[in-house]
Amino acid sequence: xxxxxxPHFLAVxxxxxxxxxxxxxxxxxxxxxxxxxxxxxxxxxxxxVAFNHYVVGGIAGQVFxxxxxxxxxAEAAVGLAIVLGIFQTFRTVDVRAADLMRE
Amino acid sequence: xxxxLGKLVVWVVVAAAVVAFVLFVGGRAPEVLAGRAGEPxxxxxxxxxxxxxxxxxxxxAGAAAVALSRNILYSALGLLASLLGAGxxxxxLSADFVAVTQLLVYVGGVLVLVLFAVMLxxxxxxxxxSNASFGLFGGILLFLATAPLLLLxxxxxxxxxxxxxxxxxxxxxxxxAFLDRWLxxxxxxxxxxxxxxxxxxxxxRKELKADEA
Numbered sequence: 001x002x003x004x005x006x007p008h009f010l011a012v013x014x015x016x017x018x019x020x021x022x023x024x025x026x027x028x029x030x031x032x033x034x035x036x037x038x039x040x041x042x043x044x045x046x047x048x049v050a051f052n053h054y055v056v057g058g059i060a061g062q063v064f065x066x067x068x069x070x071x072x073x074a075e076a077a078v079g080l081a082i083v084l085g086i087f088q089t090f091r092t093v094d095v096r097a098a099d100l101m102r103e
Numbered sequence: 104x105x106x107x108l109g110k111l112v113v114w115v116v117v118a119a120a121v122v123a124f125v126l127f128v129g130g131r132a133p134e135v136l137a138g139r140a141g142e143p144x145x146x147x148x149x150x151x152x153x154x155x156x157x158x159x160x161x162x163x164a165g166a167a168a169v170a171l172s173r174n175i176l177y178s179a180l181g182l183l184a185s186l187l188g189a190g191x192x193x194x195x196l197s198a199d200f201v202a203v204t205q206l207l208v209y210v211g212g213v214l215v216l217v218l219f220a221v222m223l224x225x226x227x228x229x230x231x232x233s234n235a236s237f238g239l240f241g242g243i244l245l246f247l248a249t250a251p252l253l254l255l256x257x258x259x260x261x262x263x264x265x266x267x268x269x270x271x272x273x274x275x276x277x278x279x280a281f282l283d284r285w286l287x288x289x290x291x292x293x294x295x296x297x298x299x300x301x302x303x304x305x306x307x308r309k310e311l312k313a314d315e316a
Contacts, residue, residue, distance in 0.1 A: 009196065019169060022245055026242040032175055035178060055264055063285055069205060070208075071292070076217070077299050
């Protein structure tokens with residue numbers, strides 16, 4: 001029971017996912033919403049690597065996790081650039097304020 | 104002064120987590136501990152199991168801080184703890200390369216970007232302005248709607264696990280797989296990174312109007 005096994009890792013991934021979802025759903029600050037997205041991706045990544053180790057074997061799940069990390073980094077860079085653009089235009093990062101695609 | 108003490112505790116915990124991660128992943132710590140990792144430490148709790156529980160608690164507590172903290176700077180620090188914890192859990196899953204990549208890319212890159220965005224877009228002192236939320240009630244409701252279901256699935260289903268999963272190093276195998284079976288996705292990922300580089304620069308730069316130029 002105390003030894004780590006597949007359900008323990010799945011539970012950690014599930015909790016990361018749930019907290020990320022709560023963050024995305026409740027925050028009004030766009031940067032905080034992006035943090036929630038990172039948590040969501042991390043929860044999914046834990047599941048990938050855990051299933052790879054305990055069920056499948058090999059390294060396919062780890063390669064998938066690496067691709068997720070790469071895409072998460074790209075998403076964070078573009079997302080934060082968009083947030084900075086929103087801030088320059090609307091002088092706020094409240095997601096409710098950015099309801100126009102022009103100035 | 105409880106405020107300063109709380110800050111001190113947070114910093115000590117973060118520093119200890121960083122040191123533990125570096126020791127555990129990169130150093131000789133696994134070999135030194137290898138002889139004792141299986142011995143019971145307290146009851147049926149072994150040393151490796153204790154480390155696992157600590158790191159899992161770090162990851163989940165950091166995620167909770169991201170979701171619940173009122174100050175966005177503390178949310179960013181919670182994200183740091185969560186990413187460190189989740190990254191070190193990969194070591195238990197025989198994914199050493201993924202763990203180090205997580206440390207380099209997430210903690211070294213993404214988190215620095217997030218901190219820059221926080222500093223550039225907020226007045227940190229105005230706590231309620233910096234990290235307002237739509238209401239705790241809806242968040243708790245959402246959490247109670249999803250977490251029990253996912254935890255039930257994780258714990259309740261009899262997963263068909265492999266008989267004896269061994270810990271092995273995977274870096275060489277991952278390198279071969281990237282240039283063999285996953286060559287096309289690998290090249291596409293580099294293309295996406297190039298497009299991201301250009302796109303982020305184009306979007307974040309200051310726009311020059313025609314009459315200003």
